[in-house]
Amino acid sequence: MCLTIQLYPTMNTQISPSLSLIHGQFCSTLRRRAIWNVIGPVLTASTLGLEESELQNCDLNLQLQSYSLSLRILLLSPSSIQVSDRENTSSRLINFYHSRNNSYYQNYAIALFLSEDSFNRASGKYDLDGLLALQALVVECLPALVPIIPIPDSSCFFSCLEEYTTSLADIPLQTPSLTDSMALLSHVTSAHPYVLSDQERNILRDLFPSLRSMSQAVRSPEGWNVLVDYLGEVRTREIADFWDHDRVCEW
Missing domain, CATH: 3.40.50.10130 (Rossmann fold)
Known part of the structure; x- marks a missing residue:
């Protein structure tokens, strides 16, 4: 799994007020x-x-x-x-x-x-x-x-x-880079645990300038038809399901 957002993993499990x-x-x-x-x-x-x-x-x-x-x-x-x-x-x-x-x-x-x-x-x-x-x-x-x-x-x-x-410093909010977005793009499918192939990812990268534009496209008939033409109906449905269900399993 490729995590693209500033992430701060923690290991301490003691119940105590923060000294800072x-x-x-x-x-x-x-x-x-x-x-x-x-x-x-x-x-x-x-x-x-x-x-x-x-x-x-x-x-x-x-x-x-x-x-x-x-x-x-x-x-x-x-x-x-x-x-x-x-x-x-x-x-x-x-x-x-x-x-x-x-x-x-x-x-x-x-x-x-x-x-x-x-x-x-x-x-x-x-x-x-x-x-x-x-x-x-x-x-x-x-x-x-x-x-x-x-x-x-x-x-x-x-x-x-x-x-x-x-470890806090004045961390500036950063604009997502193309590399970060493309790494996350591999996981934009409901076919867990599988990820998109390099070819499929490259097709999506060429079709859509951002993840936001892709999420909007899969919800429109025109965008759906474009994806079906390039990736087929099965893969298109898996991508659409990702945005519909946000890839969250039952807890």
């Missing part, structure tokens, strides 16, 4: 969302002095002791990437991205829970299809990349943020 965080706020709307069952007990039990507030376009706003920075976090979970919530998540991503400013004193990241459960699975293994689907959605709806922090489960939420903030 002074205080902050969490958005009151979290209480009305399903993710509250996962993150709520952690936020309300922490000793960070988190305050409940009406935040605009983000779920957490944390002050970083080491950098005098404000870290704004958007919280997502596997269900956020499913087709039933895709439109809402796309809107939240767009609002989150455009709420940023050019100040050195603010940083932005997406925290993606890899499980809907409060604690780690017994196996400790996770299917990363949700992470791949989020990458595709970000590339499709945003003009630039935003860092993604994978969270194995709620018990290590603050330690994951700690590992991220200890």
